[in-house]
Amino acid sequence: MTIEISAFRWVPPFAQGYVRDLRVRWALEEAGFPYAATLIGPKDQSSERYRQWQPFGQVPAYKDEQVELFESGAIVLYLARQSEALAPNDEAGRARVMQWVIAALNSIEPFAQNVIRERERLPNAEAMLTKRLECLSAWLGDKDYLEGRFTAGDLIMTTVLRELVDSGVLARYPALDALRQRCEARPAFRRAFDAQMQAFRENAPA
Numbered sequence: 001m002t003i004e005i006s007a008f009r010w011v012p013p014f015a016q017g018y019v020r021d022l023r024v025r026w027a028l029e030e031a032g033f034p035y036a037a038t039l040i041g042p043k044d045q046s047s048e049r050y051r052q053w054q055p056f057g058q059v060p061a062y063k064d065e066q067v068e069l070f071e072s073g074a075i076v077l078y079l080a081r082q083s084e085a086l087a088p089n090d091e092a093g094r095a096r097v098m099q100w101v102i103a104a105l106n107s108i109e110p111f112a113q114n115v116i117r118e119r120e121r122l123p124n125a126e127a128m129l130t131k132r133l134e135c136l137s138a139w140l141g142d143k144d145y146l147e148g149r150f151t152a153g154d155l156i157m158t159t160v161l162r163e164l165v166d167s168g169v170l171a172r173y174p175a176l177d178a179l180r181q182r183c184e185a186r187p188a189f190r191r192a193f194d195a196q197m198q199a200f201r202e203n204a205p206a
């Protein structure tokens with residue numbers, strides 16, 4: 001299998017050793033899978049070609065004969081399915097590994113990033129969000145769903161996008177708002193929403 005990943009050609013010294021392609025390189029080393037790194041710079045990051053591989057213009061991205069992927073967590077989970085060095089090969093064991101990967105990325109990393117952002121006076125959260133939503137909207141284009149058909153990716157993305165409705169931010173991205181509404185119109189969403197609300201109705205404090 002020929003594996004290619006993207007990484008930066010150069011970053012300032014404070015970031016060296018921390019760029020997120022490290023996660024993928026490390027997983028590949030644990031698994032013993034050889035790979036080649038395509039080194040990119042700022043021009044490549046914003047090219048149409050690279051955005052087809054990594055919609056946010058970031059590193060890392062991954063490709064082999066089967067798949068092109070972005071998001072370090074998704075790439076590591078994909079590799080973990082192929083190597084017992086990274087996860088047990090039973091369904092329950094794999095699910096528990098997935099939970100820790102998502103816990104690191106979702107329950108810990110955002111808060112770590114907030115602290116770092118404050119300390120290093122990085123662009124504020126709204127500026128970052130705007131940048132990401134623009135990229136997400138460009139990726140969606142005129143498709144109905146992120147992968148063309150409804151998937152768990154749309155499900156989770158919708159639960160995030162709907163948090164932005166009241167702030168008015170989402171209205172600035174009509175295609176994303178339409179995605180949200182398309183997903184929220186699904187009968188399964190409605191049933192889930194009603195079930196949650198019913199519990200609240202039944203248990204409202206007197």
Ligand SMILES: N[C@@H](CCC(=O)N[C@@H](CS)C(=O)NCC(=O)O)C(=O)O
Pocket residue numbers: 018019020021045056057058059060070071072073
């Ligand atoms: N959630 C992404 C984050 C990727 C990411 O933040 N990559 C940074 C390097 S560590 C990057 O490419 N930054 C440049 C940019 O955002 O333009 C992942 O885990 O793959």
